Amino acid sequence: MKTAVITDSTAYIPKELREKWNIHMIPLSVIFDHETYREEIDISAEEFYEEVKQRELPTTSMPPIGEFIELFEKLAKDYDAVISIHLSSGISGTYQGAVSAGEMVDGIKVYPFDSEISAMVQGFYALEAAELAEQGVEPEKIIERLNEVKKSIRAYFMVDDLSHLQRGGRLSSAQALIGSLLQVKPLLHFEDKKIVPYEKVRTRKKAMNRVVELLAEDANSGGEYRAVVIHANREAEALEWKSELEAQFPNVEFMLSYFGPVIGTHLGEGSMGMGWYKK
Ligand code: MYR
Known part of the structure; x- marks a missing residue:
């Protein structure tokens, strides 16, 4: 077979x-002004983040x-x-x-x-x-x-500006809650296949530290893990975070990846995430 x-x-x-x-x-695909670009084929992540500096945010399609x-x-x-x-x-x-x-x-x-x-x-x-x-x-x-x-899969992510997720209708929360979240940098995750806030955190640094705590809860209980640091056009920051984590968690294999055009449209530049599972 x-x-x-x-x-x-x-x-x-x-x-x-x-x-x-x-x-x-x-x-x-991402669609800018009726022009469709298949991500990873017609448009790379780098080109996308350049493009959105000059044009309105695109829509996305399956x-x-x-x-x-x-x-x-x-x-x-x-x-x-x-x-x-x-x-x-x-x-x-x-x-x-x-x-x-x-x-x-x-x-x-x-x-x-x-x-x-x-x-x-x-x-x-x-x-x-x-x-x-x-x-x-x-x-x-x-x-x-x-x-x-x-x-054993876990994933958490944070965005610089929640309005992208709100605009694309991919944040599953009551409008009032979203309003209060706009003032903070919430940590987000998936629950029942949908994106929901995990915790309200005030700053990006605090959100990142919280993700490390959550990883530690799993990784320090033993076993081998595979994890990934994911960034939206913040490669240097992501690499630095990855090196710190590698030093802290010898039983975790860390990878680096990115939020490309489609996910970048919904999360916005500067977003950062981490996910892991037990191998
Ligand atoms: C479509 O148009 O069908 C694509 C819609 C994609 C929505 C993306 C929403 C953000 C997902 C964040 C994933 C973070 C994983 C760590």
Whole structure:
């Protein structure tokens, strides 16, 4: 049984890793003034953050169902099954797109997987799946492993300006609560597939320190962990944070990733996040 692994562009898996593990990528898009750009293909993260300095913020869109069908049919020539891992179904229709397209294609069994998160934390699932697929593990067993990983996945993030999330309608909170959150730098996370405030924190530094405390609660209880520091055009700050964390947590393998155009549209430049799971 040969199994392919797909994830969408919002996993922002560094290209070398995607190529190394043969992970196929389906892009979401940003739309500036009726012009559509597929992220990671037509527009890079760097180009996006330059572009938004000069233009109005774009809107975002999921991949068209036709693109899923085309990719599944192409993979059907070489594979028997495909695991299609996507950003949380609570914030995008992408996962549902994979489900619908999977029901329309013949010759390949499609296993859609809702990561219930996004960014490189979603990428962790793709890396786990790709490693097992390469070893010839059956797709049902791979899905079992992904569900196991889900139990220990944690992710927290902070934004400089909540208005992007509010404008895109991706913050699940009562309007009054959002109003009070605009004065602070809340730490955010996912609950039931949706973005909700985790804690009210006054400054960025305090929010970052709180994330480190939360990581310590898990990592200091033993075992090997994999974590990622994710930034929206703040590479130097993210690298510095990553080095400090590497010194503090020898049992955690740290990676670096970024919020690209689609997630950057909803979070805004300067956002920062961290996610981890027990290996
Ligand atoms: C679409 O148009 O279908 C895409 C919508 C994407 C919404 C993104 C909302 C922010 C997600 C933050 C993820 C942080 C993970 C650590």
